Amino acid sequence: MKQLFIFALGLASPLHVAADPASYDAQIIRSLPHEGAPFTQGLELVDHSRLIETSGAYPEGTESFIRMIDLKDGSVLQTTKSGLAGRFAEDVAPTATGWLVATYHDGKAVRFNADLSVESEVDYPIEEGWGLCRDSQEDRYFATNGTEFLMELDSETLALKRVAPVTCMGYKVPGLNELEFVADFNGKGPTVFGNLYKTRFVLGIDPSTFECTSVFDLEGFGEQDPQEEYGFHVANGIAYLPGSKTFLVTGKNWQNMFEISLEAAGNTHREKLRKKLRHFASQTASFLATGMRSQIPALPSTDVRGKLRVTRREPERAIAPDESHSPEA
Numbered sequence: 001m002k003q004l005f006i007f008a009l010g011l012a013s014p015l016h017v018a019a020d021p022a023s024y025d026a027q028i029i030r031s032l033p034h035e036g037a038p039f040t041q042g043l044e045l046v047d048h049s050r051l052i053e054t055s056g057a058y059p060e061g062t063e064s065f066i067r068m069i070d071l072k073d074g075s076v077l078q079t080t081k082s083g084l085a086g087r088f089a090e091d092v093a094p095t096a097t098g099w100l101v102a103t104y105h106d107g108k109a110v111r112f113n114a115d116l117s118v119e120s121e122v123d124y125p126i127e128e129g130w131g132l133c134r135d136s137q138e139d140r141y142f143a144t145n146g147t148e149f150l151m152e153l154d155s156e157t158l159a160l161k162r163v164a165p166v167t168c169m170g171y172k173v174p175g176l177n178e179l180e181f182v183a184d185f186n187g188k189g190p191t192v193f194g195n196l197y198k199t200r201f202v203l204g205i206d207p208s209t210f211e212c213t214s215v216f217d218l219e220g221f222g223e224q225d226p227q228e229e230y231g232f233h234v235a236n237g238i239a240y241l242p243g244s245k246t247f248l249v250t251g252k253n254w255q256n257m258f259e260i261s262l263e264a265a266g267n268t269h270r271e272k273l274r275k276k277l278r279h280f281a282s283q284t285a286s287f288l289a290t291g292m293r294s295q296i297p298a299l300p301s302t303d304v305r306g307k308l309r310v311t312r313r314e315p316e317r318a319i320a321p322d323e324s325h326s327p328e329a
Ligand SMILES: [Ca+2]
Pocket: 042, 043, 044, 133, 178, 179, 180, 181, 237, 238, 239
């Protein structure tokens, strides 16, 4: 609790403006079928020949699952719904011996063995599960929950060790979704990549400062959907392939996955990203101006179970057309 209080004090300070992120252009190396076009919530390399993917239970009538995919042609090798019945599966990250899958609202994460049999379930310290990745070097997890906060979790107990906002060009970055840890990106050291919800941007974050250091854009990849600004059909799935230094990317209900390489592109994406972050910030400001402050807690706190409670901030919900059931993270 004391630790969280100290973090909270820091949030009141003006944001430090760091260097602009380096832009990269994503070049498609090859396209693979995204079998069944599931509601992708997690994507990760297993070994030299396989990927692991999680899918949430959306749309209504579908169930969450976890599956293994052949990296060569995108074919599905194995699928299981074990441990996920009645749950909304979120991102997946490796454990020492298998896999850890976050869930959206259950307050639990599910541990799987390498063969996808359920090992156990464990309390998840965050009110909502969104992105999750493992830092294999420092032996810790990073997680997101739809707010601007990035959280560091203990690799064994999942206890919360650090909470701080992600910032980029002086703006807070709300809604980093599917995450990917890259031990050394482009010779610049460890980087946490995350899909920026309701956009096609992927941001690279410095895991020590939580500031953005790189950006690429998946605009134009596969089919576009006008509902993406409301959270449907968004890019969500990043797996790094260290052998080729390429990425596999896909999205919710996308028909394809794409292997891409990143080429340095100066400041190509900077202004478009800045405009989007400014838009997110103005949405937050208008919420505050209309007296809805209670919906946007400024500071994280913990409840009696030690869970981090940061109410999901969705300012754009107020202007979405018909959201009787909005897509989950
Ligand atoms: Ca990932």
